[in-house]
Amino acid sequence: NAGVMQNPRHLVRRRGQEARLRCSPMKGHSHVYWYRQLPEEGLKFMVYLQKENIIDESGMPKERFSAEFPKEGPSILRIQQVVRGDSAAYFCASSPVDRGKAKNIQYFGAGTRLSVL
């Protein structure tokens, strides 16, 4: 049973380019979350999606960042016109449909480390 798959593991972009980060949730999971971890800082929530819907984007920067989770295929976190401050580790997590008490158990991928030159 494969876990949450993120790719690429490492991504290097020059300032002004676009970065696309992919996340395939665990089989049977329909909830996806994105978190960002800046160097030497804690993890910060960015966005929570279900298939074809953004449920909570309260942690997303207002500009240049977008996320989607289409009916088919992985969830994508897209960063346009990257700047050096976007350099961070981006983690995706998934969870199953809530059928019980602890709906907040999330399973994380290994992350994508974005470096902006």
Place this chain on the structure above:
Amino acid sequence: DAKTTQPNSMESNEEEPVHLPCNHSTISGTDYIHWYRQLPSQGPEYVIHGLTSNVNNRMASLAIAEDRKSSTLILHRATLRDAAVYYCILGGSSGDKLTFGTGTRLAVRP
């Protein structure tokens, strides 16, 4: 969101038990207590969760105070592989996002 307080760092010897404390004095009645850990260069990993009663699983035990204002994650025999940052997180009633604090960095001495 209810806040948690954890020590910044702790040390343990290999094969000894480790007790990681967490204070959450403003916890609400419906908040679950979750523990995650993050090993170096990896994504966070779910460890255990509980509501009121103490919980055991293959990774750890969770002891919850009777008033629920604090909890303790117990690793029964620390191994070098348990060196990680441990996060105590409240949730389950107010949405699905996890709010990570600074956690406790556990070092395990051989």
